[in-house]
Amino acid sequence: MIKITLPDGAVREYPEGSxxxxxxxxxxxxxxxxxxxxxxxxxVWDATRPIQNDAELRLLTWNDTGGKSTFWHSxxxxxxxxVESVFPGVKFWVGPPVENGFYYDMDLGGRQITEEDLxxxxxxxxxxxxxxxxxxxxxxxxAEAIHxxxxxxxxxxxxxxxxxxDGEITFYTQGGFTDxxxxxxxxxxxxxxxLKLTNIAGAYWKGDEKNKQLTRIYGVSFPSxxxxxxxxxxxxxxxxxxxxxxxxxxxxxxxxDDVGPGLILxxxxxxxxxxxxxKLAKETEQAAGYQRVVTPHIAKENLYLTSGHLPYYQDSxxxxxxxxxxxxxxxxxxxPHHHKIFAAEPRSYKDLPLRLAEYxxxxxxxxxxxxxxxxxxxCLHMNDAHIYCSKEEFAQEFRAVNEMYLKxxxxxxxxxxxxxxxxxxxxxxxxxxxxxxxxxLETEAMVRKVLQETNTPFVEVSGEGAFYGPKIDVQIxxxxxxxxxxxxxxxxxxxxxxxxxxxxxxxxxxxxPLIIHRAPLGTHERFIGFLLEHYAGKFPxxxxxxxxxxxxxxxxxxxxxxxxxxxxxxxxxxxxIDDRSEKIGKKxxxxxxxxxxxxxxxxxxxxxxxxxxxxxxxxxDLGEQDVESFIREIKTEIKLRS
RNA sequence: GCCAGAGUAGCUCAGAUGGUAGAGCAGCUGAUUUGUAAUCAGCUGGUCGGGGGUUCGAUUCCCUUCUCUGGCUCCA
Numbered sequence: 122m123i124k125i126t127l128p129d130g131a132v133r134e135y136p137e138g139s140x141x142x143x144x145x146x147x148x149x150x151x152x153x154x155x156x157x158x159x160x161x162x163x164x165v166w167d168a169t170r171p172i173q174n175d176a177e178l179r180l181l182t183w184n185d186t187g188g189k190s191t192f193w194h195s196x197x198x199x200x201x202x203x204v205e206s207v208f209p210g211v212k213f214w215v216g217p218p219v220e221n222g223f224y225y226d227m228d229l230g231g232r233q234i235t236e237e238d239l240x241x242x243x244x245x246x247x248x249x250x251x252x253x254x255x256x257x258x259x260x261x262x263x264a265e266a267i268h269x270x271x272x273x274x275x276x277x278x279x280x281x282x283x284x285x286x287d288g289e290i291t292f293y294t295q296g297g298f299t300d301x302x303x304x305x306x307x308x309x310x311x312x313x314x315x316l317k318l319t320n321i322a323g324a325y326w327k328g329d330e331k332n333k334q335l336t337r338i339y340g341v342s343f344p345s346x347x348x349x350x351x352x353x354x355x356x357x358x359x360x361x362x363x364x365x366x367x368x369x370x371x372x373x374x375x376x377x378d379d380v381g382p383g384l385i386l387x388x389x390x391x392x393x394x395x396x397x398x399x400k401l402a403k404e405t406e407q408a409a410g411y412q413r414v415v416t417p418h419i420a421k422e423n424l425y426l427t428s429g430h431l432p433y434y435q436d437s438x439x440x441x442x443x444x445x446x447x448x449x450x451x452x453x454x455x456x457p458h459h460h461k462i463f464a465a466e467p468r469s470y471k472d473l474p475l476r477l478a479e480y481x482x483x484x485x486x487x488x489x490x491x492x493x494x495x496x497x498x499x500c501l502h503m504n505d506a507h508i509y510c511s512k513e514e515f516a517q518e519f520r521a522v523n524e525m526y527l528k529x530x531x532x533x534x535x536x537x538x539x540x541x542x543x544x545x546x547x548x549x550x551x552x553x554x555x556x557x558x559x560x561x562l563e564t565e566a567m568v569r570k571v572l573q574e575t576n577t578p579f580v581e582v583s584g585e586g587a588f589y590g591p592k593i594d595v596q597i598x599x600x601x602x603x604x605x606x607x608x609x610x611x612x613x614x615x616x617x618x619x620x621x622x623x624x625x626x627x628x629x630x631x632x633x634p635l636i637i638h639r640a641p642l643g644t645h646e647r648f649i650g651f652l653l654e655h656y657a658g659k660f661p662x663x664x665x666x667x668x669x670x671x672x673x674x675x676x677x678x679x680x681x682x683x684x685x686x687x688x689x690x691x692x693x694x695x696x697x698i699d700d701r702s703e704k705i706g707k708k709x710x711x712x713x714x715x716x717x718x719x720x721x722x723x724x725x726x727x728x729x730x731x732x733x734x735x736x737x738x739x740x741x742d743l744g745e746q747d748v749e750s751f752i753r754e755i756k757t758e759i760k761l762r763s
Numbered sequence: 764g765c766c767a768g769a770g771u772a773g774c775u776c777a778g779a780u781g782g783u784a785g786a787g788c789a790g791c792u793g794a795u796u797u798g799u800a801a802u803c804a805g806c807u808g809g810u811c812g813g814g815g816g817u818u819c820g821a822u823u824c825c826c827u828u829c830u831c832u833g834g835c836u837c838c839a
Contacts, residue, residue, distance in 0.1 A: 235767090321768085337835075365832095376830090488838090501839070609839065708800095734799080
């Protein structure tokens with residue numbers, strides 16, 4: 122007998138070789154039906170795999186992350202089985218579960234796959250699932266595994282095998298399909314009741330663009346039809362808050378083929394938001410001891426040779442324009458210009474920290490396939506600043522920047538984000554990263570220490586640093602689930618020396634400052650894209666392009682509405698009148714849909730009493746109020762940015 | 764940049780196996796003067812993304828190009 126410890130601490134005894142399904146069944150049949158995998162001593166196992174020793178057991182269902190990923194991983198195998206039957210001779214690479222489903226990469230030998238094929242594959246998969254084929258696990262000696270895939274002629278799996286040792290190789294078979302796989306899997310294919318193959322994509326083998334491109338098929342599956350329908354509904358909902366749709370609908374921005382890809386034209390409504398954000402940034406930065414500067418959009422080649430942009434960042438820059446034998450580049454970052462401002466005057470330790478801020482316009486030649494609405498563009502306006510400080514001041518300054526982030530996030534109600542400590546990748550020193558291994562390690566440790574001291578939760582990722590130093594990135598997700606860096610806080614140990622920046626320290630000696638690059642509000646483009654989705658277009662009052670709309674019941678009250686409008690405008694409130702000869706219901710409907718925060722209904726009653734009837738978007742009628750008190754209240758709401 | 768898909772009126776979408784296109788909403792005009800999420804009527808609006816080819820004839824078929832979209836690679 123073996124002792125099984127359940128999550129509630131209960132210890133039960135079972136015959137040796139019992140599996141998780143048996144154990145679940147001993148608790149209840151209902152539970153057994155829901156179990157799709159199990160965590161055995163912290164490791165996710167097949168629910169059907171025999172347990173030989175005492176163990177801590179946690180049964181996993183669809184509602185556990187481990188359960189879902191097992192379910193999707195198994196569906197990837199089911200898809201592979203279907204693909205193999207429809208396209209014989211196909212070679213497979215890997216087929217893992219992902220955040221919302223699964224994919225499998227394969228080499229179809231030059232054959233093209235169409236949307237129609239996906240529908241066929243779905244039918245085939247449904248058919249195979251209904252057979253309830255068991256997933257059978259088998260430990261295989263390496264030699265036998267190699268033999269199997271040699272026979273099959275699958276060089277991709279042979280490549281995978283190369284990194285595996287004898288004794289750690291397992292095969293899984295379901296129906297007529299056998300795959301090299303670590304597992305685990307669901308008990309049988311019958312668990313998969315609903316599925317959808319969502320798209321076809323190219324994916325470079327091993328993620329390297331120099332390698333051959335394989336065909337990747339994405340899909341998602343569920344234990345019931347109901348869950349699939351809910352998922353599809355959720356996708357529909359997400360589409361409604363897509364910033365590209367809202368941006369168009371609300372007159373925020375547009376793009377034009379003649380202007381160029383990735384170049385945003387901000388319309389009046391979008392520009393209002395930009396100006397409000399800049400106002401916030403200026404207030405915040407002034408309070409934090411920043412000074413504002415303004416710099417040009419271009420500079421001579423030499424500046425970028427000095428900064429290191431040309432060797433390390435050239436691919437992302439627009440090609441130069443040449444005038445009188447001198448090459449000029451559009452700036453991709455503001456830092457070199459700011460460094461020149463630092464260098465323009467002799468600096469003392471007494472001037473430090475020197476904080477130079479600019480909403481700088483940068484141009485980056487992003488690859489055409491990367492452009493994405495407002496989130497990834499080629500002309501961007503960065504909430505940029507550079508802080509020049511001594512090593513001793515660094516921790517304090519870096520911490521202050523982090524605190525500024527959190528202050529902003531509170532204002533915008535940003536709760537779902539991840540702080541990422543982005544480090545260099547030693548393999549890319551001298552290529553993607555400035556070749557200063559010790560300085561990398563030193564500054565990375567400095568940043569890590571600040572994060573730890575401030576108890577900031579973060580994840581560490583290698584190979585995401587800037588070319589001049591490590592950074593903290595704040596990751597957010599778009600409505601359709603794509604991940605982006607919203608804000609960034611970077612250390613730069615390289616450019617100070619490259620630009621020969623110096624200040625005179627207390628010992629009357631020249632010293633090179635450390636530089637912090639920071640952009641808590643990221644860029645206008647990405648930030649407003651994010652805000653559109655975050656608020657689903659329903660901006661808080663202070664950001665709303667139009668804050669108040671006056672809705673006269675009929676033309677008779679237009680005159681009174683005009684006087685109210687004047688009062689609002691005098692109070693710097695963005696307001697307008699709906700003077701169409703429509704019924705009030707229509708005016709309300711249109712204004713609600715336009716997401717204007719406040720509506721003021723004006724008719725006989727209001728005109729006589731010198732009042733307005735206030736209606737809040739999404740909330741409905743709030744009753745009558747004096748014009749003056751209404752203005753006072755919303756001025757407060759605007760001022761507090763609540 | 765690579766793989767795949769899409770581009771018809773301002774928006775959402777129909778449509779023709781090749782004979783130059785239609786609806787709703789929006790817009791405009793008129794009627795209506797309205798009390799908290801759609802008043803009625805009429806009208807305007809499109810070289811069916813651009814260029815080239817095949818054809819008596821192309822928005823439809825072919826080629827090419829641009830843009831957008833889903834991924835890959837890359838990144839604020």
